Amino acid sequence: MTTAVSFQKISRYFGPVRAVDDVTLDIAEGEFFAMLGPSGSGKTTCLRLIAGFEQPTSGHMEIFGVTSEGVPPYQRNVNTVFQDYALFPHMTVLDNVAYGLMVKGIDKPTRHRKALETLTLVALGSFGSRRPSQLSGGQRQRVALARALVNEPKVLLLDEPLGALDLKLREQMQVELKALQRNLGITFVFVTHDQGEALSMADRVAIFNDGKIVQVGSPEDIYERPNTKFVADFVGSSNVLSPAFSKSAGGPEKWASLRPEKIGILPAKVKPSPGQQSASAKIVAAHYQGSISRLNTRTAGGETINVSVPSSLGRFAEGDEVMLHWPKEALHVMAGEA
Amino acid sequence: MRSEGSPLLLKIAALACVAFLHVPLLLIFLYAFTTEEKSFQFPPPGYTTKWFGVVWERQDIWDAIGLSVKVAAIATFLAVVLGTCAAAAISRAKFFGRDHISLLFILPIALPGIVTGIALRSTFGIMDIPFSTWTIVLGHTTFCMVVVYNNVLARFRRTSGSMIEASMDLGADGFQTFRYVVLPQIASALLAGGMLAFALSFDEVIVTTFTAGQQSTLPIWMLNELIRPRQRPITNVVAIFVIAVTFIPIVAAYYLTREGEHTGGTGK
Numbered sequence: 001m002t003t004a005v006s007f008q009k010i011s012r013y014f015g016p017v018r019a020v021d022d023v024t025l026d027i028a029e030g031e032f033f034a035m036l037g038p039s040g041s042g043k044t045t046c047l048r049l050i051a052g053f054e055q056p057t058s059g060h061m062e063i064f065g066v067t068s069e070g071v072p073p074y075q076r077n078v079n080t081v082f083q084d085y086a087l088f089p090h091m092t093v094l095d096n097v098a099y100g101l102m103v104k105g106i107d108k109p110t111r112h113r114k115a116l117e118t119l120t121l122v123a124l125g126s127f128g129s130r131r132p133s134q135l136s137g138g139q140r141q142r143v144a145l146a147r148a149l150v151n152e153p154k155v156l157l158l159d160e161p162l163g164a165l166d167l168k169l170r171e172q173m174q175v176e177l178k179a180l181q182r183n184l185g186i187t188f189v190f191v192t193h194d195q196g197e198a199l200s201m202a203d204r205v206a207i208f209n210d211g212k213i214v215q216v217g218s219p220e221d222i223y224e225r226p227n228t229k230f231v232a233d234f235v236g237s238s239n240v241l242s243p244a245f246s247k248s249a250g251g252p253e254k255w256a257s258l259r260p261e262k263i264g265i266l267p268a269k270v271k272p273s274p275g276q277q278s279a280s281a282k283i284v285a286a287h288y289q290g291s292i293s294r295l296n297t298r299t300a301g302g303e304t305i306n307v308s309v310p311s312s313l314g315r316f317a318e319g320d321e322v323m324l325h326w327p328k329e330a331l332h333v334m335a336g337e338a
Numbered sequence: 339m340r341s342e343g344s345p346l347l348l349k350i351a352a353l354a355c356v357a358f359l360h361v362p363l364l365l366i367f368l369y370a371f372t373t374e375e376k377s378f379q380f381p382p383p384g385y386t387t388k389w390f391g392v393v394w395e396r397q398d399i400w401d402a403i404g405l406s407v408k409v410a411a412i413a414t415f416l417a418v419v420l421g422t423c424a425a426a427a428i429s430r431a432k433f434f435g436r437d438h439i440s441l442l443f444i445l446p447i448a449l450p451g452i453v454t455g456i457a458l459r460s461t462f463g464i465m466d467i468p469f470s471t472w473t474i475v476l477g478h479t480t481f482c483m484v485v486v487y488n489n490v491l492a493r494f495r496r497t498s499g500s501m502i503e504a505s506m507d508l509g510a511d512g513f514q515t516f517r518y519v520v521l522p523q524i525a526s527a528l529l530a531g532g533m534l535a536f537a538l539s540f541d542e543v544i545v546t547t548f549t550a551g552q553q554s555t556l557p558i559w560m561l562n563e564l565i566r567p568r569q570r571p572i573t574n575v576v577a578i579f580v581i582a583v584t585f586i587p588i589v590a591a592y593y594l595t596r597e598g599e600h601t602g603g604t605g606k
Contacts, residue, residue, distance in 0.1 A: 053503055073506040086504035090522045100508035103518070151508065 002029040002064065004155055004187040005050055010059035012045055019045040021211035022059070027155075027189060029064075032181050034190045034198035037208030038234065043191045046208075047157050050189060051080050064154055074103075079148035080157040084164070085140045087132040093119065093143050094128035100151040118150040119143075121180075138169045145180075155187045162197065174201055195235045199223060207231050224259075227335045232257035237306065245303045246331065250277040255334045260294070260308035262330035265322050272325035281305060283320045297324065363581070370574035377570075389571040399576060402559035409471060409555060410539035413478035417535045418528055420479070421486030429494035443487050446480040454480060455548030462549070469551025477549040478542060482535035489531035493524050530594040533587030541584055556580060 005027040012020040020042045027033045035043035048054040049061065052073035061068045063078060079100070087096050094115050095102075101111035119125050122142040132140055141161060148156055161177075162170045178201050181188045192198050198205045199219040206216045207230075215222060215231045226232035232240045238257040247253040264272075272278045281297035284304075288311060295307045295316055305324060309316075316322070370389060372382035393399055428440050446454060458477050467473065501523070505515040543557045550558060556576065563573045 051503075051507055053506075072511075073503070074509045074511050078507075080504070080507045082500045082504055084498055084500055086498055086500040088501060088504075088519055088522075099505070099510075099518070103505075103508065103510040103514045147504075147508065 003027070003062070004029045004031070004064060005189065006062040007046070007049075008060040008062075010046075010049065010056045010061055012042075012049060012054055013057045018211045020049065020056075023211075023213055025206060025213060025216065027187060029154075029187055030185050032178065032188045032190065032201060032203045034192060034202035034205045035208060036192055036195060036198040036205050036235075039193060041208035042211040043206075043208045044159060045211075047080075047159055047189060047191050050155065051078055051157055052076050077151075077153055078155045078157060079151050079153040080159065081141075081144045081148050081161045083159045083161070085132075085144040087140060087143055087147070089132055091131075092128060093124070093130050093132065093135070096132065096143060097128075097147045097150050099147065115146070115150055118146040121149070122146045137164055137166075138173065141165065141173065145177075149184070149186075153186065155189060158188060158190045160192055161190075162192075162194075170197075177201065199235070207234065209234075225332055226257055229255050229257075229334060232334065239305050241303060241305075241331075245279070245299070245301060246333070248301065249279050249331070250328070251331050252333055257332045257334060258305070258326060258330060260306045263305070263307045263309075263324050263326045265295070265307060265309050265313065265316075265324060268321035268323055270323050272323065275328060276325040277328055277331060278323055278325040279303075279305070280321065280323050283316055283318055283322060285318060286316045288315070297322065366574050366577050366581075370571055370578055372571055375569050375571060389569075389575045392569065393572055393575045396572070398554070398559065399556075399572075402554045402556045403579075405471065405474075405553060406540055406556040409474045409478060410536045412471075412475045413482045413539045414532050414535045416475070416479045417482035417486045418532050421483045421531065422490050422524070422528065424483070425487050425490035425494055429491055430499070444484055447484040451481075451542075451544035452548075455545045458545065459548040469549065469553065471553070473549045473551070474546055474553070474555065477545040478539040481542075481545070482539055485534045485538060486528070486531035489527045489534075490524055493527035497523050526594045530591035533591040533594075537584040537587050541580060 003026050005025075007023050007025040010020060010023045011018065023042075023046065025046075035046060037043045045054060049056055050063065050068075052068065052071060052075075055069065063076065068076065088099065091099070094112060097115035097119055098111040101114060106114075116125065116128060119128055122145055124139060124142050124146065127135065127139065127143075132143065135143065141164075144161070158177075162173050165173060174197060177188075190198070190202065199222070202219060204216060205219055205222050206213050207222065208214070209230050215227050217225075222231065222235050226235060226238065229240050232238045236259075238259050241249075241256045241258055243253045243255055246256040264276075266272060268280060279299050281299045283295050284298050285296040287294045287296075291311055292308050293311045293313075293316065295309065297305050297307060299305065307324060368382065371385045371387060373384035373386050374382060424443055428436060428443075454477065458473070458480075461467075462469070462473055501519055502515055505519045506512075510518065541557050542555075543561065546555050546558055554562065557580070560573050560576055560580075563576075564570075
């Protein structure tokens with residue numbers, strides 16, 4: 001498989017701030033790759049390094065095997081969908097989409113035909129004569145997408161493209177983006193701080209923290225087998241358990257994660273069946289959520305554990321003493337220390 | 339068109355203000371047509387349009403108009419180029435002392451014209467630069483640049499910086515980005531700033547007196563003409579011309595930049 005984008009020990013400092021710190025990463029051709037992390041974690045800077053808006057302070061970067069240091073943005077076969085879309089307000093939608101072809105000197109009939117084709121691809125074929133200001137947020141987002149895609153980039157960069165949309169539209173666009181990427185076979189690099197978005201769309205996810213990549217893997221890897229406390233905390237709602245607790249529950253003395261839905265619940269002092277690990281705890285708060293109930297519990301050692309149980313098990317009340325148990329393999333021991 | 343609840347007294351006061359501001363202008367129009375040429379008596383003893391013919395024949399007036407237009411045109415051109423560059427640098431780049439430099443750009447319009455005038459005259463004297471059209475142009479450019487700078491800076495601040503990145507990302511080099519994205523964005527601000535600059539330069543007196551030497555721009559010519567006792571209505575005819583030349587671009591500039599944006603530096 002060809003490597004689309006390759007980071008080799010890339011760092012980017014802004015003064016004393018290490019925005020990107022010694023990142024090594026390969027993104028494969030045709031992959032839908034998500035960069036996930038809290039704000040300020042370096043994911044957007046990585047995207048800007050690929051686009052060419054930033055140059056690495058050190059390290060080596062290749063796009064489809066071509067060294068990209070010193071290559072300006074307009075000479076890279078990479079296009080970006082900006083967070084604020086950055087459409088040109090003084091041009092019609094059609095001219096916006098045709099812009100990349102115009103500056104390459106392609107004649108007007110050809111570039112308008114191609115722009116119209118791409119607009120049709122994003123279901124905006126009849127909107128060409130409008131101005132960006134006459135479009136809704138979702139439509140502008142599609143224009144921004146069409147304007148990038150018309151150049152047939154080898155890599156499409158998307159900087160939180162769904163951030164400004166409301167929830168329903170966002171879910172719809174997730175499905176459409178994914179389908180578009182499958183059909184076109186272009187490498188997508190997608191920056192987001194929304195783990196739901198990253199997990200549902202991406203083939204692989206890189207988790208960023210403090211300018212470093214802390215884990216790269218499939219959504220399932222990231223969700224089921226986080227390798228550090230940070231990943232377990234950031235992705236989803238897993239319980240992060242201290243080394244002391246893991247040991248007392250029957251595991252090794254290491255940080256571990258335990259998913260709320262893997263935990264069973266029994267009345268206090270009832271022995272769970274063999275092969276199960278267990279801990280007694282007290283319910284701090286109980287939230288009924290329809291088919292499931294979420295319980296916040298605390299163990300005698302002060303460990304907070306969230307449990308998600310089917311509501312059919314009965315109602316639990318604050319202050320109830322319970323026995324928590326889970327299969328041995330559900331306790332995922334994390335390799336990283338932090 | 340009745341506005342409910344505004345007291346009669348307030349309406350009268352407002353009308354008085356408008357009258358105070360504009361009646362003198364009407365008098366200028368009135369005395370352009372008077373038959374009495376030595377003093378302004380009211381009401382004028384008779385009315386004539388002969389002064390327009392007299393003005394048409396006077397070569398010194400045409401020379402003064404020519405010089406004023408030339409100075410205003412060159413000063414405006416320089417102001418547009420320099421003001422745009424300065425605004426681009428201040429709005430796009432972050433560097434040490436940026437705010438102080440921004441203040442230095444605005445200072446020429448805040449300084450009394452007489453200070454600018456004396457400063458320029460001393461400088462020309464020390465450097466042995468003879469007075470010419472270019473010394474006037476230099477003086478005018480100092481404050482014309484501020485008007486353009488303020489207008490363009492306000493526009494740059496409203497323009498998304500990612501638009502320039504988007505253009506580069508789509509394959510446009512620096513020149514194409516300027517031509518197709520930046521220039522259309524700032525065009526109306528440039529036009530407005532340029533018109534204001536032209537109007538400011540065209541009727542400038544104070545700085546001009548210090549930098550003109552023996553040359554007469556139109557305002558200087560008028561000032562000299564008022565001291566003479568003969569053919570006074572000629573000055574009024576020329577004044578009408580000046581009002582027309584400066585009023586149109588200022589109104590145009592107002593409408594061009596009206597969309598919630600301030601046009602700084604109109605006060606000079």
